[in-house]
Amino acid sequence: MPRSFRPARSALLLAGLLASAGVAHFVAPRQFDATVPRTLPGSPRVWTQASGVVELALAAGLVVPATRRASARATAVFFAGVFPANVKMAYDWRNRSPRARALAYGRLPLQVPLVLWARHAGRAEG
Template identity: 65%
Template structure:
């Protein structure tokens, strides 16, 4: 399996793992839901987990990969405010936790670019 064939499956696996984590440990995700959103944090936690699982499935299937990967790129942009909230909330935590929270911020850009690359690659092969 070539790198270009592996990349979409790795992205799908990452999304599936993240989506599963939203259901397995929802309290962690509840805490980073921005307060201005309507509804309860748990609703947003489960909705974003379900979205990640759906995106994982869409990226895993070659037929839906281009659209799902583009939506994943938008999703990664959309969840950035939660990562900012986490960094702000964790600024007084011990150094390893604070570093993890701050480290998530610059990781969003590579995730967006990865998803866009998967979408472009899938579009060329279909």
């Protein structure tokens, strides 16, 4: 397998993605607040901040070899768990411009490669 696709490197790249997203939850929270399903109790901001903290923790876990495997599994579960927020976004954006709708609808199938990426990142180097 090419070096760029090895699990350790993949885990570091995924950690960078998660860390960036986690920071974005605090820097620009309004865009994330809007995707929080209203069926969840409490303020959307609390859920936005909580998911940001989770993303930062998952990123940290992926960087540390001793916690990488467990963090990768947790990351896969996290990506599956936030899927309802992406569905809500797609529904909410159904009457927006074609470009905005394409963005919202395009996020839905992206969860699958993200879950697979997380699973790959947790594999032992061979």
